[in-house]
Amino acid sequence: MTARIYQQPKSAMQSGKAKTEIWVLEFAQSEARRPDPLMGWTGSGDTRAQIKLSFPTKAAAQAYAEKYGISARVHATPAKTLKLQAYADNFR
Template structure:
C-alpha cells in the first residue's frame, strides 16, 4: 500500500496564498461498490477515511518513514501571484481621479 503526500488544492472559497498544510492519504485497497438498496457507494477499506495533516512535507515524510510506509510525494503546482495596480482598493483611494460610477 502506498501513501500519497500532497498539498491539497484550495477550494473555490479560498483565494489567499497562505495555505501551507500537507496531507498524507492512503491509496484504496479495494474498489468502491454500490449498495443495491440505497444506491450509495461504499467500501470495506477503512484506511480510505484516514487523512493526516502536517505542517511541512518533511514532517509527513518523516512520519511515513518512521511507520514503515511506502510513500509518494506529489509536488504542488504553484500559482504566480496576481497583483493588479489599483485593483479593488483603487475604487476607494483618496486620490481617485475618475468619477464614481457605481
C-alpha cells in the first residue's frame, strides 16, 4: 500500500490562500483503470484510490502513515514567489 503526501495547492478559481495549508494523504492506484463495457465510463475495483485524508501538518500525515504501515512519499511544496507590482506599472 503506497501513498503520497502533499500540500494542497490553491485552485485556479480562487485568488486567496484559503485551505492551502492543508496536507493531503492520497493513496496510489493498485490496479489499472479500464472502460466499463456497458456505459464506457472509466473505473476500477480499487476503492482506496477514492480516499483523500486531510491533516493540519506534514508531521501528522507522516505519523498516520507510519502508524498504519503505509509507505508514503512526501512531495515538497514549491516556493511561493510574489511579483510585487504597482498599479502605475500598467501604464508605462
